Amino acid sequence: xxxxxxxxxxxxxxxxxxxxxxxxxxxxxxxxxxxxxxxxxxxxxxxxxxxxxxxxxxxxxxxxxxxxxxxxxxxxxxxxxxxxxxxxxxxxxxxxxxxxxxxxxxxxxxxxxxxxxxxxxxxxxxxxxxxxxxxxxxxxxxxxxxxxxxxxxxxxxxxxxxxxxxxxxxxxxxxxxxxxxxxxxxxxxxxxxxxxxxxxxxxxxxxxxxxxxxxxxxxxxxxxxxxxxxxxxxxxxxxxxxxxxxxxxxxxxxxxxxxxxxxxxxxxxxxxxxxxxxxxxxxxxxxxxxxxxxxxxxxxxxxxxxxxxxxxxxxxxxxxxxxxxxxxxxxxxxxxxxxxxxxxxxxxxxxxxxxxxxxxxxxxxxxxxxxxxxxxxxxxxxxxxxxxxxxxxxxxxxxxxxxxxxxxxxxxxxxxxxxxxxxxxxxxxxxxxxxxxxxxxxxxxxxxxxxxxxxxxxxxxxxxxxxxxxxxxxxxxxxxxxxxxxxxxxxxxxxxxxxxxxxxxxxxxxxxxxxxxxxxxxxxxxxxxxxxxxxxxxxxxxxxxxxxxxxxxxxxxxxxxxxxxxx
RNA sequence: UGGGGCGUCGUUAAGUGGUAUGACACAGGUCUUUGGAACCUGGUUCGGAGGUUCGAAUCCUCCCGCCCCAGCCA
Numbered sequence: 329x330x331x332x333x334x335x336x337x338x339x340x341x342x343x344x345x346x347x348x349x350x351x352x353x354x355x356x357x358x359x360x361x362x363x364x365x366x367x368x369x370x371x372x373x374x375x376x377x378x379x380x381x382x383x384x385x386x387x388x389x390x391x392x393x394x395x396x397x398x399x400x401x402x403x404x405x406x407x408x409x410x411x412x413x414x415x416x417x418x419x420x421x422x423x424x425x426x427x428x429x430x431x432x433x434x435x436x437x438x439x440x441x442x443x444x445x446x447x448x449x450x451x452x453x454x455x456x457x458x459x460x461x462x463x464x465x466x467x468x469x470x471x472x473x474x475x476x477x478x479x480x481x482x483x484x485x486x487x488x489x490x491x492x493x494x495x496x497x498x499x500x501x502x503x504x505x506x507x508x509x510x511x512x513x514x515x516x517x518x519x520x521x522x523x524x525x526x527x528x529x530x531x532x533x534x535x536x537x538x539x540x541x542x543x544x545x546x547x548x549x550x551x552x553x554x555x556x557x558x559x560x561x562x563x564x565x566x567x568x569x570x571x572x573x574x575x576x577x578x579x580x581x582x583x584x585x586x587x588x589x590x591x592x593x594x595x596x597x598x599x600x601x602x603x604x605x606x607x608x609x610x611x612x613x614x615x616x617x618x619x620x621x622x623x624x625x626x627x628x629x630x631x632x633x634x635x636x637x638x639x640x641x642x643x644x645x646x647x648x649x650x651x652x653x654x655x656x657x658x659x660x661x662x663x664x665x666x667x668x669x670x671x672x673x674x675x676x677x678x679x680x681x682x683x684x685x686x687x688x689x690x691x692x693x694x695x696x697x698x699x700x701x702x703x704x705x706x707x708x709x710x711x712x713x714x715x716x717x718x719x720x721x722x723x724x725x726x727x728x729x730x731x732x733x734x735x736x737x738x739x740x741x742x743x744x745x746x747x748x749x750x751x752x753x754x755x756x757x758x759x760x761x762x763x764x765x766x767x768x769x770x771x772x773x774x775x776x777x778x779x780x781x782x783x784x785x786x787x788x789x790x791x792x793x794x795x796x797x798x799x800x801x802x803x804x805x806x807x808x809x810x811x812x813x814x815x816x817x818x819x820x821x822x823x824x825x826x827x828x829x830x831x832x833x834x835x836x837x838x839x840x841x842x843x844x845x846x847x848x849x850x851x852x853x854x855x856x857x858x859x860x861x862x863x864x865x866x867x868x869x870x871x872x873x874x875x876x877x878x879x880x881x882x883x884x885x886x887x888x889x890x891x892x893x894x895x
Numbered sequence: 896u897g898g899g900g901c902g903u904c905g906u907u908a909a910g911u912g913g914u915a916u917g918a919c920a921c922a923g924g925u926c927u928u929u930g931g932a933a934c935c936u937g938g939u940u941c942g943g944a945g946g947u948u949c950g951a952a953u954c955c956u957c958c959c960g961c962c963c964c965a966g967c968c969a
Contacts, residue, residue, distance in 0.1 A: 337908080337909085338909085339908090339909095362969090363969095364968085364969055366968090366969085397969065399968095399969080400968060400969075402968090403968075403969090456967095457966085457967055460967075461965075461966085461967095464965060465897095465965075466897085466965055467897055467898075467964075467965060468896060468897045469897080470897090471965090498967095499967065502967055511897095511898080512897045512898035512899085513897090513898050513899070513964080514897090514898080514964055514965050515898095515964075516898095517965085520966090520967050522967085523967035524967080525967075539967090541966090541967070541968085541969090542968070542969045543969095546969085562899095562900070562901090562962080562963070563962095563963055563964080563969095564963095564969090565899055565900060565963075565964090566898075566899055566900090566963070566964050567964090568899090569898095569899090587900085589901085594906085642907085642908090642918070642919085643907070643908080644907070644908045644909090645908095646901090646907095646908070647900070647901060648900095648901055648902070648907090648908090649900095649901070649961085649962060649963095650906080650907060650908090651906075651907090652906075652907065652919095653905090653906050653907070653919060653920070655906085655919060655920060656906080656907075656918080656919045656920085657919095658919095659918090659919060659920090660919090662931090662932090663932095666931080666932060667932095671929080697928095700928095700929080700931090700932075701932070701933095730930095732930080733930085741928060742928095743928060743929070744928070745928095775928085776928045777928075784928090785930090786930075787927095787928050787929065787930095788929095789929075811906090853929085853931085855929045855931080856929045856930080856931070857929090880929075880930095880931050880932095881930090881931065881932090882930070882931090883930040883931090884930050885930090886930090887930085
């Protein structure tokens with residue numbers, strides 16, 4: 329994944345690695361991305377993916393594994409394994425043959441558990457879940473030792489074996505590490521290593537009725553894989569002493585856990601719980617709704633893997649919890665799409681424009697550039713005729729000073745076509761709304777250049793009424809109307825901050841004919857409007873559907889925002 | 896009144912005792928057959944108070960604020 333370009337931004341994790349390489353602690357590094365297959369990946373996961381795979385790509389001979397952390401069969405499913413694999417591939421990363429599962433290590437983990445029991449560092453506890461909770465103490469008071477804490481290694485070994493053999497009912501016993509019930513860190517108060525759970529595992533089936541907890545499985549899995557730097561998010565800082573304790577107790581290769589702040593983005597939510605609510609409560613159409621921050625949602629919305637990787641490169645890696653401005657993401661997206669998306673003309677809200685001095689029945693094929701940023705993308709031809717559609721917003725009968733599009737008596741350019749001048753406005757007698765604009769055109773300006781060098785203030789996009797194709801366009805906007813919907817006021821819920829205008833469907837837009845057959849997933853810039861992508865689910869030949877990925881920067885919109893009167 | 900973290904422009908991130916820097920956002924401008932893109936210009940912001948020092952965002956002390964932890968979830 330190495331790309332040429334500016335050196336990657338440095339951060340505290342790189343400093344640690346550089347130091348480890350310099351001192352010879354390691355000659356190379358090995359990282360891993362360890363998702364639990366219990367849901368879909370989102371933009372927050374992308375940061376961890378880019379960090380882990382990116383680091384491995386940047387350091388010589390270094391590798392990053394993909395490991396599914398599948399220690400809880402009640403929540404995990406094969407479907408998620410597949411979707412996660414698909415999404416990481418789409419993002420552009422490769423783990424070659426290093427696809428692992430924590431469940432691959434169940435036998436080894438069990439063997440190690442017996443080892444700790446033998447060393448007197450773990451014991452079988454018969455307390456119920458409630459009793460354990462009750463005896464754990466609180467944040468300010470120490471816990472009480474389990475009455476089974478001092479069983480002999482031999483008795484513990486016997487009990488552990490019988491736990492594995494299925495002699496005891498679910499939840500009746502646990503294997504716990506023998507550490508310190510008075511520790512200030514709750515994770516060290518004899519944490520649970522195994523629970524009895526008769527649940528079918530998506531990979532090991534019914535082979536086990538005891539399953540390791542995260543704490544018991546994670547560090548040991550890292551060790552088995554030869555991970556050198558185990559990166560995780562801040563909430564695991566409290567677990568690091570335990571991570572270290574297990575590895576030390578076992579006396580095996582000891583990766584270093586390093587915690588960093590996970591990515592948060594403004595105007596959206598990223599917790600699995602909240603995302604699930606949006607889906608289950610029907611706020612969005614599903615996990616791949618184009619408004620969702622899931623990788624599937626972003627993909628369907630038209631975000632590119634390149635823009636996501638660029639975001640992850642730019643946001644930095646630190647321990648400070650921060651919320652990244654969505655505007656940065658959109659900026660990076662535009663930067664990418666500007667160079668790659670083909671241009672086309674599409675009129676979202678059509679207003680008829682008739683050229684009174686243009687012959688009826690005549691059609692011209694005018695040449696248009698496919699991408700001004702990339703001449704190699706060539707040109708295409710666009711049909712032009714007497715009756716056209718322009719954007720409703722591009723005409724104002726009584727324009728404010730800052731508006732320099734079409735208005736009565738005013739001349740503008742129709743892109744790649746002619747200069748036209750408004751000579752008449754036909755209005756709906758009932759509403760007074762303009763329903764047809766009549767213009768003259770200057771034949772000498774064919775193609776859009778005036779031989780006499782006269783200037784016009786505006787260039788408008790258009791489509792030929794008789795040639796344009798109908799299309800459905802879905803205008804997407806921020807899912808929430810406030811930067812941090814999770815920061816809900818007293819009595820409020822994050823859903824109270826949903827943006828009611830996050831989706832507006834325009835069933836019948838007019839697009840230039842060259843767009844009629846655009847393939848699903850293709851990115852295109854509707855000139856002067858925004859970037860769009862052909863929807864991968866609902867778009868059909870003959871009935872195209874476009875999703876707005878992001879608008880273009882819009883100077884006029886800003887002016888209107890500043891002076892609400894100018895409309 | 897337990898333990899673990901974090902505080903640098905609006906937002907992010909650099910800075911590791913010697914002129915506070917970049918990106919996004921914002922504001923102004925140049926250019927333009929996209930009010931796009933590109934380019935130029937702008938703002939003084941180190942949580943607070945003391946202290947050490949010729950000199951502190953960096954070192955010390957105290958204070959304040961925010962986040963995480965009491966799953967047999969990860």
